[in-house]
Amino acid sequence: MEHSIKAGLMITSASDYNMEICRGANEACKELGIELVIFFGGSVDPNVEFVQSSDYQKANVYVFADYLDLDFLVIPASSICRTDQKTREAFPKYFHTPVVTLNSQIKDYPFVVYNNKKSVYNAVSYMIEKNHCQHIGIITGYDSGVTA
Numbered sequence: 001m002e003h004s005i006k007a008g009l010m011i012t013s014a015s016d017y018n019m020e021i022c023r024g025a026n027e028a029c030k031e032l033g034i035e036l037v038i039f040f041g042g043s044v045d046p047n048v049e050f051v052q053s054s055d056y057q058k059a060n061v062y063v064f065a066d067y068l069d070l071d072f073l074v075i076p077a078s079s080i081c082r083t084d085q086k087t088r089e090a091f092p093k094y095f096h097t098p099v100v101t102l103n104s105q106i107k108d109y110p111f112v113v114y115n116n117k118k119s120v121y122n123a124v125s126y127m128i129e130k131n132h133c134q135h136i137g138i139i140t141g142y143d144s145g146v147t148a
Helices: 016-032 055-067 085-094 116-131
Strands: 006-011 035-040 072-075 099-102
Touching (some): 006 055, 035 055
Parallel strands (some): 006 072, 072 099
């Protein structure tokens, strides 16, 4: 019997950002005949007050990644470990499954990033050229956040 490839994807919420990651991963996996398992967990950020967040409890789902015989695991480390760089760098080491990080370059791990600056440039250029806009505003998150 032929072994089918099984990939895991970790997300922290049902935000638009994470849903786009899931949609893209799902489309790519379907196209390539890869089974996709999505782990809906929480943040493992040590700077988040436990009382204010149930993320630590939700993050327990990530331990199952090593028990599902995955071929690789995609981790958007900057979403799961939002503010602590040491945790972000250490998090992938907890898994025995090969890890690919998404939008975070972590030493010794393959990674995939997209170019936010180019995307913003393209969007603004489109608004100017096609819609003749002269006043364009951009709203971002906190400077330290993953969406900024």
